[in-house]
Amino acid sequence: MKEHNDIITLAHGAGARRTSALIDEVFQPVLQLPTQDDGAEIDHRLVVTTDAFVVRPLLFPGGDIGKLAVCGVINDIAVQGATPRWLTACFILEEGLPIETLRQVVESMARTARAAGVQVVAGDTKVVERGHGDGIFISMTGIGQLPPKLELGVGRICHGDQILLNGTLGDHAVAIANAREGLGLDPPPQSDCAPLHTLTAALLSAPGVVFMRDATRGGLATVCNEVADATGLGIVLDETQLPVNPRTAHVCELLGLDPLYLANEGKLAAICRPDATAHLELMKQHPLGANAAAVGTVSDQVRGVWVRTAIGGLRPLPMLDADMLPRIC
Amino acid sequence: MKEHNDIITLAHGAGARRTSALIDEVFQPVLQLPTQDDGAEIDHRLVVTTDAFVVRPLLFPGGDIGKLAVCGVINDIAVQGATPRWLTACFILEEGLPIETLRQVVESMARTARAAGVQVVAGDTKVVERGHGDGIFISMTGIGQLPPKLELGVGRICHGDQILLNGTLGDHAVAIANAREGLGLDPPPQSDCAPLHTLTAALLSAPGVVFMRDATRGGLATVCNEVADATGLGIVLDETQLPVNPRTAHVCELLGLDPLYLANEGKLAAICRPDATAHLELMKQHPLGANAAAVGTVSDQVRGVWVRTAIGGLRPLPMLDADMLPRIC
Numbered sequence: 001m002k003e004h005n006d007i008i009t010l011a012h013g014a015g016a017r018r019t020s021a022l023i024d025e026v027f028q029p030v031l032q033l034p035t036q037d038d039g040a041e042i043d044h045r046l047v048v049t050t051d052a053f054v055v056r057p058l059l060f061p062g063g064d065i066g067k068l069a070v071c072g073v074i075n076d077i078a079v080q081g082a083t084p085r086w087l088t089a090c091f092i093l094e095e096g097l098p099i100e101t102l103r104q105v106v107e108s109m110a111r112t113a114r115a116a117g118v119q120v121v122a123g124d125t126k127v128v129e130r131g132h133g134d135g136i137f138i139s140m141t142g143i144g145q146l147p148p149k150l151e152l153g154v155g156r157i158c159h160g161d162q163i164l165l166n167g168t169l170g171d172h173a174v175a176i177a178n179a180r181e182g183l184g185l186d187p188p189p190q191s192d193c194a195p196l197h198t199l200t201a202a203l204l205s206a207p208g209v210v211f212m213r214d215a216t217r218g219g220l221a222t223v224c225n226e227v228a229d230a231t232g233l234g235i236v237l238d239e240t241q242l243p244v245n246p247r248t249a250h251v252c253e254l255l256g257l258d259p260l261y262l263a264n265e266g267k268l269a270a271i272c273r274p275d276a277t278a279h280l281e282l283m284k285q286h287p288l289g290a291n292a293a294a295v296g297t298v299s300d301q302v303r304g305v306w307v308r309t310a311i312g313g314l315r316p317l318p319m320l321d322a323d324m325l326p327r328i329c
Numbered sequence: 330m331k332e333h334n335d336i337i338t339l340a341h342g343a344g345a346r347r348t349s350a351l352i353d354e355v356f357q358p359v360l361q362l363p364t365q366d367d368g369a370e371i372d373h374r375l376v377v378t379t380d381a382f383v384v385r386p387l388l389f390p391g392g393d394i395g396k397l398a399v400c401g402v403i404n405d406i407a408v409q410g411a412t413p414r415w416l417t418a419c420f421i422l423e424e425g426l427p428i429e430t431l432r433q434v435v436e437s438m439a440r441t442a443r444a445a446g447v448q449v450v451a452g453d454t455k456v457v458e459r460g461h462g463d464g465i466f467i468s469m470t471g472i473g474q475l476p477p478k479l480e481l482g483v484g485r486i487c488h489g490d491q492i493l494l495n496g497t498l499g500d501h502a503v504a505i506a507n508a509r510e511g512l513g514l515d516p517p518p519q520s521d522c523a524p525l526h527t528l529t530a531a532l533l534s535a536p537g538v539v540f541m542r543d544a545t546r547g548g549l550a551t552v553c554n555e556v557a558d559a560t561g562l563g564i565v566l567d568e569t570q571l572p573v574n575p576r577t578a579h580v581c582e583l584l585g586l587d588p589l590y591l592a593n594e595g596k597l598a599a600i601c602r603p604d605a606t607a608h609l610e611l612m613k614q615h616p617l618g619a620n621a622a623a624v625g626t627v628s629d630q631v632r633g634v635w636v637r638t639a640i641g642g643l644r645p646l647p648m649l650d651a652d653m654l655p656r657i658c
Contacts, residue, residue: 050417050470052455088379090468126381132463139419139468141379
């Protein structure tokens, strides 16, 4: 049995001594918040984004909820064309959580943020009773700086634009499914969890990027459907060009999953013109774009989202009612 | 039994159609987010703060978790001397939550934000399985603008400074205790939950404010202990000057609680000089400061926090290990 001091108790979230001790022992040495006040001063032309993370299990091959939170928020900022700069983190902890688990997560969060050049500037922790939470939930807010004059958005998408993807689909979802459901794959598949802001910066060095979106919950299919809905234009994906790791494809076949709908945590779709050759080359030169591909085109000749199959037919790719796997991020 | 459409299901958090429907039906009409993208652009000289809210029950006399989140974050910004401008909100919902409850909370959040002149600019929702959450958890981040040249901070506190409080202690905690534990008080005591940014703006119109802090979890006693710890100075509170609602005092006696340690959600301590008469007057003229009082002084003649009793003795007011009531905010 664990010692009382090794588990999170309600006292750790009560705002009194035990909270201070937890901050001093676990959060502060790792995150190195610039101040222990509730707020921090920041400055000028900015975007802000926020996300809650409830992934299960908390630690998985290729990442953990702390790394995932930082990457998720960085990616939301990066696809807007901004440079991620500051993060805030809220933790909702379940009574009984081993402090060691929390420590691992906080360290991973700090490491990922530091490597990405972003700073965690404020945080908060609450604790709920055993059975009223699930280990660790994290909410993270990010603030980034937009370069002058950059304009991205669905409103700029036109017929003929190319859709690029920076690598294989579905790896995060399959890693989580294997870890959670005990599929027993050996070696275990790895999540693609990664911060994409240097990739987006590289892409934006060439003119003609009109829109970017990270393909998380709901996968590439959901991104494409959102674009089709917002623009009234159609999207045709080329099945033969969709990069899927053979191992991921195999798991998907076994479980009846479609990698187009599965969550990724290190993949983005970029819509570019005129022919996107330069953009594809920039992606391929980046470590997170080795398997990049031009996977489809925007078209005013169809409505909705379609996949052109290897034998030349078109199958519809509708928005699903629900994600195939819950608690994926 | 409720219809399937009246309860939150896992599909509502899955990032697909049901999520869009929930946003369109519940969040968007009420919060009126300026964009449905994951981020929003904001601008210049700023402070940022973040807080998670896990209060139980979700709705209580005088407020609810939505109003509480907005007030809590506004107050964290306001006590830094800044004007609250933008908020982001993350919701972690439990499967089985009635949508009507969520709607009430979101509406209350929006109403409170609108009345305070702040804008919710981004949000996110996740859903966890029944028994892995507790109705609604909210994480909220706020961004505010600092006026030029304002400098507040514990480092500016000196011997002789006065401590002002804008009203009665412990009302939020007693309202929650009554609602949660079924104490049966009739009429039920009301939380003091309120946004304090206009009060802080009024206070700052007079020179001599050196530090402000809202007295939430852990109450005024915890604020004073944090100041004493940070400065090495002592604090002496005057028991005869501490404003406590008679009904709150009565409940505290019955339950063995000390209002000095109880959470407030519409109270702040302001440390002012030279004699704080003008500041006290400004507080009293504000609707949220009718019961304001000068409750103590900062002293280099003692260490730690003390209460001067009605008969002239000094009793210590140490930091407690844990809050007296969990899940208070």
